[in-house]
Amino acid sequence: MSSLWQGEVVANTAVGPDIYHLRLRTALPGPRPGQFVHLRCGSSWDPLLRRPLSIHDYNPARQELELLYQVVGRGTAWLAGRRPGDFLDGLGPLGRGFTLPPGPRVALVAGGLGIAPLFFLARVAAAGGYQVTLYVGARSRDGLLRLETLQGLAVEVQRATDDGSAGFAGPVTSLLARHLEYKQYDGIFACGPRAMLAEVAKLAGQRGIPAEVSLEERMACGLGACRGCVVALYGEDGSIAYENVCSAGPVFPAEKIVW
């Protein structure tokens, strides 16, 4: 089962400052929230490597993959130039996704573009009967992305912005911390900047709530072969070893991570 494909661009539209929502027609074998695809972003050898992007959603009936990405460099800039009808060379779904807990109450914590995989998780969890609270943080209101699309789903959305332009004024982790004083969760799932993830891990750890976080690291193969994308993790015996983000992750139990 090879997961190399050519996907046709259906739409590629700006949805925020330098942020694009890409829809691709391609048949993926059962992608799970937290997994990613690895895309060629150019037709020459510069840039050379694929770019990892989280699966933002997948619709098997329409065979439509959705991605949400920010233009931060050459690869994503090239991607933003693709138009409907163009084809993209993709690999995936890759990696291990999130694992929903036995208990029904889950908190999803997204910082900035961290919403990309958590949107998919929110939809799948809600469809699976979970009680989903989605905490979304951004610098300001126009960084709160794609939330309108969640309307109609059984997902409670809690907003936080650094500048207070929408929802809670402050980091999303402060909002989460306040809620954790009186709300119970059976699992916490987070994606966003590393400092935010560390804070979520701390909050969850203090309360004994199982937490999973999605990490980013520079990747080459995306398949577990090159060992280019490692992070330091605690093993069973407390020893530290480097594990591949691409194949052992990108989602890891928060307590395994050497912050």
Added chain:
Amino acid sequence: MSSLWQGEVVANTAVGPDIYHLRLRTALPGPRPGQFVHLRCGSSWDPLLRRPLSIHDYNPARQELELLYQVVGRGTAWLAGRRPGDFLDGLGPLGRGFTLPPGPRVALVAGGLGIAPLFFLARVAAAGGYQVTLYVGARSRDGLLRLETLQGLAVEVQRATDDGSAGFAGPVTSLLARHLEYKQYDGIFACGPRAMLAEVAKLAGQRGIPAEVSLEERMACGLGACRGCVVALYGEDGSIAYENVCSAGPVFPAEKIVW
């Protein structure tokens, strides 16, 4: 006077097998037939170098540059993908063009894509009152390009195809040789494969007709600075030295070339 510009693609259409006619909106300072432009063919460092393309025509009123090119590699393939509204990074006009003779009768000899600069020369010469005979050779009839556009101009067109599918059956130089037995010319101008140019040089030399040929060599700067694009030429004193095709040429008197 810098001749670096951004030209907007007006049209980029296939006119033959893998052959494209490109129209660019850009203001060029007085381009002359035989000169070329040097185009970036990509937006990354691969491919790295500009590509030299002859000026196929220029309309100062519309500020429209025309190019005629064949897709032979990565740069020209990229070029073929440009659409109206795209901008191209160009340099030029560069090099020295053709010099029309004092006498009125001129023969232009084009092999394949050699028509690219000679079309411009034919138009300018005809407009300048010259009696122009344009010899065009190609493998077969669909390689005879852009001739319809010359209708209405005082240009006599003589066709030759290797497979005999149009005009004279055989190399264009054989057709020229036959005509030279009874026709008089005051100058011959040629562009095409090197072997063809050498043959034209021989024919012209035998009859003492001044001839100019346009050469191709791999280029980097296109400005005469790097000395990357040289050909061996005879100097005044018969000695041989390497001269830049980009700045001393691409058009050279046929008798100066070390074939």
Added chain:
Amino acid sequence: MVKPRMEVELAGLRLQNPVMPASGTFGFGEEYEGYLDLNSLGAIVTKSVTLEPTPGNPPPRVAETPAGLLNSIGLQNPGLEVFLREKMPFLRQLRPPVIVNIAGRTLEEYVELARRLDGVDGVAALEVNISCPNVKEGGLAFGSSPEQAARLIRAVRRVTTLPIIAKLSPNVTDVVAVAKGVEAAGADAVSLINTLQGMAVDLERRRPVLGNISGGLSGPAVKPVALYCVWRVAREVMIPVIGMGGIMTATDALEFLLAGARAVAVGTANLVNPRAMAEIIAGLEAYLLQHNIEDVNQIIGALEV
């Protein structure tokens, strides 16, 4: 026309075609199983195996450069014992010969590795990595001087009957001298090039991109350097050369064969396109067919100068 002959002989091994992975870019094979038929390869080359488990260098370990890849993996691998126990059983049931790449910190470690791999079922040859730029001890230290390289290969030669492929570095003044040194010391083949030493800077953070500061450069960017090394060495030694460095397509592979490589290894290309080797093998075959060449050996070293 009949199918062209693709077999080449290399250091006593019969390869069904001249295409194999470059060490370290193909893991221990398993990772690519879903993407290509491992049994279609000319040989399998493992990631470098060390005597003890090697943790590798701190991340980030990869950085993209113009048409190139810098890596500073640092030979992360589970060590010889785990390799033999957990990786060899999978590898030995494959059809292509398995070439085990070994790396030591000291001469003694190389010798010990070679000794313990000698006679292991399914191991067809050793590739001796004396050219890794990403480790503090061993590696490049042995590959930088013809004398050191020869001394090491001679020591390894004494303890194994397996064919020895010495993997050479381009980070030297005279790669031909190193190649001649290992040839005289008993190497059965040389493979080149390993990566070029390089560095990338993160302007925003004012730090090196790689956790290990510097790394090894591979990919299309290095192809001209690799081709030149292969061409020079192939003319000067009698033993066969395995060429590598920036081979992404069948055209690239053909260029190395013309320059004198008896076989080619594909590295960075696997990381960009997991089907790269399958496409290269198919492309080679198509080229031979198209040009009426009956045997791939006819183009090896056929560059006209």
Added chain:
Amino acid sequence: MVKPRMEVELAGLRLQNPVMPASGTFGFGEEYEGYLDLNSLGAIVTKSVTLEPTPGNPPPRVAETPAGLLNSIGLQNPGLEVFLREKMPFLRQLRPPVIVNIAGRTLEEYVELARRLDGVDGVAALEVNISCPNVKEGGLAFGSSPEQAARLIRAVRRVTTLPIIAKLSPNVTDVVAVAKGVEAAGADAVSLINTLQGMAVDLERRRPVLGNISGGLSGPAVKPVALYCVWRVAREVMIPVIGMGGIMTATDALEFLLAGARAVAVGTANLVNPRAMAEIIAGLEAYLLQHNIEDVNQIIGALEV
């Protein structure tokens, strides 16, 4: 905020900014006059000048490679006499210091060149090219060993009072040793890197693309190699380093300055974009302004490791 200070001092020269052309990619300056203000450059560096006129190598002389350029110009230049007569008059009326790059086939030729350039009006410094891979005699032969390089620089040192910049090759096992050698021999600065040796093959013709078979690789492809050489050398010698190799943009230039280069030279970029240096100078200034850095010297060597 006030305009940042861009001046750097280098081997006794005061440069109004740290950006200059790399030898051989800027002719003798005139060719670029229409594209940028020559008086805005930090310095002018000439194409290598030899004692006698040098015809150069047979074409083709350039080949494009992934993100790189191979050249085998072979130092074509009109020789010292014509240079002095026809090129210096133009160069000496420019404001930036003129650095004349010299290349010889023998030690004696280098010495003779240096002797005859000493005291020539308008010549501010000599760059001694001991690293050209494209000539049969001289060039790389001197740059490949610390001893040879030192011997040559010592000999040149004796006959000139001009600042000496030794131009080093990356095609060596230990570039730091060569740098230390020329420092001890009296060089006032080193510049690096010259091109990497490489080759390109034309599969269709089954021949090398270049008329001279091999050539020197430059451009973005070599940037990681160049940055690493510069970083290593800058930490190990006291004399300033002029960094070059693949600098296409202000970001690239800043990376070299961070890595320890006192100034940078721009080569292949000029061939792709004749305004490259003007854009790099403007980009440097903009970066300093944006980051509230008053003096470009504050970022030189400021890489944190």
